[in-house]
Amino acid sequence: MSKSSIKTIGVLTSGGDAPGMNTAIRAVVRACSYYNLNSIGIREGYDGLINNQLSKLDARSVKYIINRGGTFLKSARSDEFRTKEGRMKAYQTIQENEIDALIIIGGDGSFRGASVFYEEYGIPFIGIPGTIDNDIFGTDYTIGYDTALNTAIEAIDRIRDTATSHNRVFFIEVMGRDAGFIALNSGIGSGAQDILIPEVKDSLEELFSSLEKSEISGKNSSVVVVAEGEELGNVYELANATKEHFPDYDIRVTVLGHIQRGGSPSCMDRVLASRLGIAAVEGLTEGKTNVMAGLQSNKIVFTSIEEAIKKHNEIDKELIKVAEILAR
Numbered sequence: 001m002s003k004s005s006i007k008t009i010g011v012l013t014s015g016g017d018a019p020g021m022n023t024a025i026r027a028v029v030r031a032c033s034y035y036n037l038n039s040i041g042i043r044e045g046y047d048g049l050i051n052n053q054l055s056k057l058d059a060r061s062v063k064y065i066i067n068r069g070g071t072f073l074k075s076a077r078s079d080e081f082r083t084k085e086g087r088m089k090a091y092q093t094i095q096e097n098e099i100d101a102l103i104i105i106g107g108d109g110s111f112r113g114a115s116v117f118y119e120e121y122g123i124p125f126i127g128i129p130g131t132i133d134n135d136i137f138g139t140d141y142t143i144g145y146d147t148a149l150n151t152a153i154e155a156i157d158r159i160r161d162t163a164t165s166h167n168r169v170f171f172i173e174v175m176g177r178d179a180g181f182i183a184l185n186s187g188i189g190s191g192a193q194d195i196l197i198p199e200v201k202d203s204l205e206e207l208f209s210s211l212e213k214s215e216i217s218g219k220n221s222s223v224v225v226v227a228e229g230e231e232l233g234n235v236y237e238l239a240n241a242t243k244e245h246f247p248d249y250d251i252r253v254t255v256l257g258h259i260q261r262g263g264s265p266s267c268m269d270r271v272l273a274s275r276l277g278i279a280a281v282e283g284l285t286e287g288k289t290n291v292m293a294g295l296q297s298n299k300i301v302f303t304s305i306e307e308a309i310k311k312h313n314e315i316d317k318e319l320i321k322v323a324e325i326l327a328r
């Protein structure tokens with residue numbers, strides 16, 4: 001599709017929601033208005049394309065959402081879009097509503113769906129990385145990550161208050177199905193004694209020795225932050241193994257869970273979402289497709305969707321060292 005032939009852009013949010021998705025939708029809609037393009041909101045991710053759940057949006061329809069958590073378009077992990085029949089229905093909706101291009105706000109699974117759809121029907125699209133996990137290649141930060149980190153450290157700080165009062169060891173699970181970004185950064189930010197993430201091969205011996213050292217150094221309580229995707233064991237298994245090794249320890253477990261996914265987006269997420277929303281609209285009008293708009297070293301960059309899906313953001317080794325040095 002040539003540059004000038006894009007008149008109507010459809011926008012959807014897909015996969016796990018993330019704070020800042022609303023801000024990104026707002027930016028897409030207002031950028032469309034700025035460039036005299038029509039914008040259509042697609043409800044409940046790809047399911048809305050399949051079931052023709054659309055609404056025309058304009059600059060006023062996205063008022064008062066810049067600060068709201070969740071996504072007013074709603075989100076879904078669509079099983080039907082994984083089928084050829086589902087995608088055929090989605091294409092019919094696109095034709096009937098004269099949608100020329102799509103903006104997909106979500107994670108790598110959502111981008112994979114858009115990519116298959118492009119191969120079959122040639123609908124241009126640009127992805128915007130929206131997930132609290134920060135696990136998407138091609139951007140330093142994903143929308144929602146900063147807010148989730150702030151929520152996590154606020155919760156961990158509160159847990160530390162009670163942990164200290166009772167001389168307890170707390171195992172706290174934070175989100176991150178396949179990635180330890182939330183765990184590592186919230187662990188450093190809250191002064192955790194140990195941080196267990198899937199990117200690092202951990203052992204129970206190392207965990208026990210770290211807890212022992214903390215006791216010897218005069219600490220009466222400790223916080224261990226565990227990523228949801230930790231391979232050594234889940235947070236309950238790790239707590240049980242620790243109790244067996246140190247029967248005198250008073251141990252508790254807290255799973256922060258979906259509390260990390262909600263709430264008003266931080267300023268950093270709002271600015272990020274605003275920039276990426278505009279970049280995606282501009283990218284489409286410049287003829288770009290099959291790319292993801294991201295931010296690297298504070299500059300907008302476009303990464304091919306293939307790379308964004310296949311490659312993984314590496315954990316910064318320096319951060320692991322920071323966590324180790326400070327846990328004494």
Ligand code: F6P
Nearest residue numbers: 016131132133175176177228261
């Ligand atoms: O991908 C974001 C995420 O919050 C992961 O950290 C978590 O494992 C997953 O989504 C939970 O998904 P659901 O809300 O479908 O249970």
